[in-house]
Amino acid sequence: MDKNKQKFLLYLIILPAFLIFLIFFIAPFISGLFISFTSWSGFNEIKFAGFKNFIEFFTNKNAYSALGRTLWLTFIIVIFQNITALFFAVILERKIKGKDLFKVIFFVPTMLSSIVVGYMWSFIFDPMNGLFNKLFTFFNLSELAKINLLGNPKLALYTIIFTLLWQYTGYTMVIYIAGLSNVPPELNEAGYIDGTNNWQNFKYITFPMIAPAVTINILISVIGALKLFDQIYVMTGGGPGRTTESLTLLIYKEGFGASRLGFGTASSTILFILVLIISLILLTYLRRREIY
Amino acid sequence: MKKILLWLLVLTMCVSMLVSFSLVGCKKTEVAATTAAAETTAAAAETTAAAETTAKEVSLEGKTIYYISWADYTPEMLDLFKEQTGITLNYQQFGGGEYNEAVRTRVAGGADLDVVAIRAEMRKEFFNDDMMVDLTGQPVLERVKDLSAGTSPDGKIYGIPIGGFVEAVWYNKDIFAKNNLSVPKNWEEFNDVCKKLKEAGITPLVEPFKDVWPCWYVGIGPLQRIYENDPKIVQKLDSGEVKWTDPIWVDALKEVESFIAKGYFAPESTGLAYTPAKQAFNDGKAAMTICGTWNARNDTHGKDLRIGGFDLGLFPMPYNLPGEELKGIRVQGVVTGIAQQSKNKEAGMKFLEWITDPNGGAPIYHNTNGHPSNFKGFETDLGDFTGIIKEAQELPGVETLRDDLFTLVNSSLYTVLSEMYIGTKTAEEAAKALQDAQDKAMAEK
Known part of the structure; x- marks a missing residue:
């Protein structure tokens, strides 16, 4: 078979998958982009609205508050999730008893559905009959029992962040463990011979060597946090007030709750661009410091 | 070779764009088509002789209707409907704040939807001939005590309030x-x-x-x-x-x-x-x-x-x-009507007749949901609650x-x-x- 024919055959093989991708991913994206330039409720006549929806996004207090909240939430999740996961990974990479069991324990929450996790923690945090309430009441810690974690405007967002860390740290940890297992032990040994302590070994040898794992973990956690919806929807619905309303929740509320599909889709487009820009910047920066 | 592939890519892109735009654009055409179909159905229904009713009922057997509501149901209710009418009821229940979104998504997406419960805040959007079938003059309405929640400002009736x-x-x-x-x-x-x-x-x-x-x-x-x-x-x-x-x-x-x-x-x-x-x-x-x-x-x-x-x-x-x-x-109670996009409007009407019938679905529906009845000749058994709510239910009302x-x-x-x-x-x-x-x-x- 000549080269051209072989190429043609290869393209022919990927064509069905390519078509499915176009129809189910590219086509909805293009139609979404089109809707974002209209004022459409989902039922009425589609009217072209130009950049009105995009301008509204940046002048609507609720929208840019949701954007700010999403960025803040993403920042905290990325920092804490990666630090905690790396800490656990380093500990579990050492020769300690029962480390495999701990790996499983930390990884199990990742396998649960985010909706299930949301409901589970909602029950635990129920301020009147939840597990926390009962536990603190049992130990006569009535002041702690009264804390309304998901109903307090100042605590609700951080409570959600805690549950997200609980769920996803194990996943990040596994990637770090894979990275750590690729670091040649001789390098650390050489460091010790040269008189470095544990911290210096980690800082100057291990951490630079696991840079690819850092890149992938940061990217995954950034993208995941920016697109976060399920847990917030289940645990607080964006409340109390709007104190936990993320960008995705705003998109849902405006698009479906208020029948403003045009504005909702424009907000989705902005979110897409945001995810794309942040991912590209991070990827460029993090790739530079990787060692092969 | 490269040219062929390039053309193939362009062609596929065009097809996908056409698909996407037609998905968005076809909604209105669909609505118009279903409206016309509904008008024809309504006109046909008016002129149908009573003698044909039995034949129609037979033809409804084996059909499936899709019903969306926030009200509770039991498997027994679905079985009873099938047993008494021969129609399968596909009941989709959505509670809480998701209901309005669920209905809108189904309507906008042109999903299978025959009978739909309309929340009060949805009336302005749904009580029109494009969205719902006009029930005015239908014999089933004679069984209902208070139709105000199912009536549009222009006097047309688009739904039956079940309970109040x-x-x-x-x-x-x-x-x-x-x-x-x-x-x-x-x-x-x-x-x-x-x-x-x-x-x-x-x-x-x-x-x-x-x-x-x-x-x-x-x-x-x-x-x-x-x-x-x-x-x-x-x-x-x-x-x-x-x-x-x-x-x-x-x-x-x-x-x-x-x-x-x-x-x-x-x-x-x-x-x-x-x-x-x-x-x-x-x-x-x-x-x-x-x-x-x-x-x-x-x-x-x-x-x-x-x-x-x-x-x-x-x-x-x-x-x-x-x-x-x-x-x-x-x-208002659960105002229930027939969606204009329904492909089984007659079966949908049969459901409305059944749910309002004291010998049909009214008892099982009301006992499941505990809703005070809005139907003539039927009172819901609310047990000890009946006495507790009686005074409030009987007060002169304000919307x-x-x-x-x-x-x-x-x-x-x-x-x-x-x-x-x-x-x-x-x-x-x-x-x-x-x-x-x-x-x-x-x-x-």
């Missing part, structure tokens, strides 16, 4: 007796009862504010009174004659603000969903909970409020000022304002009240936010 409720306050009679409190008959007395309870160290009210819609109850007194004083207020808001930022609304919202500041609601309310909040009331952790007579479910199906443990009582929500008549704030306001500003109404409750919005800011929400909704429509 009153906004009310459920209270712990034992706590009231212990503190020498009597049932309040107006807003002032209600505030006084709350004050005395709070002074006695008892939490006056517990509400599921986590679900957002119950945030209406922080404003129910002052806001409902506006409607009582001016029944045309919603139309005036809709036309722009009255603005949310006008003193009439700002003053009412300020009154709401001062009611919130008194701290009569359990602090845990913001973290409580519907069932845990009712559970808290059942456990005696608060003296009252504002809700509706839809909480009156008999012991078999009861899951909201519990009879036993303490003496349970109910009084109609006393929103009125002293000297004004207390009326029962009416909330609830919340549904109409929701229609104007969508969910912003509840969100704004929720923001007022946690103190992130003042009365003036709340009024402005509501006006903004209405302006945007109007601009889209």
Whole structure:
């Protein structure tokens, strides 16, 4: 078979998958982009609205508050999730008893559905009959029992962040463990011979060597946090007030709750661009410091 | 070779774009086509002789209808419908805040949908010939006591209200007796009862504010009174004659603000969903909970409020000022009609006939949901709740304002009240936010 024919055959093989991708991913994206330039409720006549929806996004207090909240939430999740996961990974990479069991324990929450996790923690945090309430009441810690974690405007967002860390740290940890297992032990040994302590070994040898794992973990956690919806929807619905309303929740509320599909889709487009820009910047920066 | 591949790529892109645009554009064509089809069906139905009915019923056997509602159902209900009509009922239940979105998504997506329950706040959007089948003149309507919630402003009937409720306050009679409190008959007395309870160290009210819609109850007194004083207020808001930022609304919202500041609601309310909040009331952790007579479910199906443990009582929500008549704030039942996009309108009509029939589905539906009946010749067995809610149900009624306001500003109404409750919005800011929400909704429509 000549080269051209072989190429043609290869393209022919990927064509069905390519078509499915176009129809189910590219086509909805293009139609979404089109809707974002209209004022459409989902039922009425589609009217072209130009950049009105995009301008509204940046002048609507609720929208840019949701954007700010999403960025803040993403920042905290990325920092804490990666630090905690790396800490656990380093500990579990050492020769300690029962480390495999701990790996499983930390990884199990990742396998649960985010909706299930949301409901589970909602029950635990129920301020009147939840597990926390009962536990603190049992130990006569009535002041702690009264804390309304998901109903307090100042605590609700951080409570959600805690549950997200609980769920996803194990996943990040596994990637770090894979990275750590690729670091040649001789390098650390050489460091010790040269008189470095544990911290210096980690800082100057291990951490630079696991840079690819850092890149992938940061990217995954950034993208995941920016697109976060399920847990917030289940645990607080964006409340109390709007104190936990993320960008995705705003998109849902405006698009479906208020029948403003045009504005909702424009907000989705902005979110897409945001995810794309942040991912590209991070990827460029993090790739530079990787060692092969 | 490269050229061929390039052309192939361009062609596929064009196809995908065509698919995407046609998905968006076909909606209106579909609506128009279904409207025309519906008109034909309606016209045909009118001229059909009674003799043909039996033949039609036979032809409905084996059909499946898709029904979306927030009401409860049991497998027995579906079996009974199949047994008595030969039609399979595909029941899709959505509760809480997702319902409106679920219906809109199905309608916008052209999904299989025959029978649909319409929430009050959806009436303005759905009560028209493009969305729903006009039921005016259908024999099934003769079985219904009160059709007002299913009637559009132009007098056409688009739905059958199954059940009818009153906004009310459920209270712990034992706590009231212990503190020498009597049932309040107006807003002032209600505030006084709350004050005395709070002074006695008892939490006056517990509400599921986590679900957002119950945030209406922080404003129910002052806001409902506006409607009582001016029944045309919603139309005036809709036309722009009255603005949310006008003193009439700002003053009412300020009154709401001062009611919130008194701290009569359990602090845990913001973290409580519907069932845990009712559970808290059942456990005696608060003296009252504002809700509706839809909480009156008999012991078999009861899951909201519990009879036993303490003496349970109910009084109609006393929103009125002293000297004004207390009326029962009416909330519509499950208004059920036939979607215009239905491919089985006759089977859908059969369902409406069945659900209203005392010998058909009315008993099993009502006993499942515990809804006070709105059908002639049938009363729901609510067990011990029947006596508790009787007085409130029989009061002269006034329509609830919340549904109409929701229609104007969508969910912003509840969100704004929720923001007022946690103190992130003042009365003036709340009024402005509501006006903004209405302006945007109007601009889209």
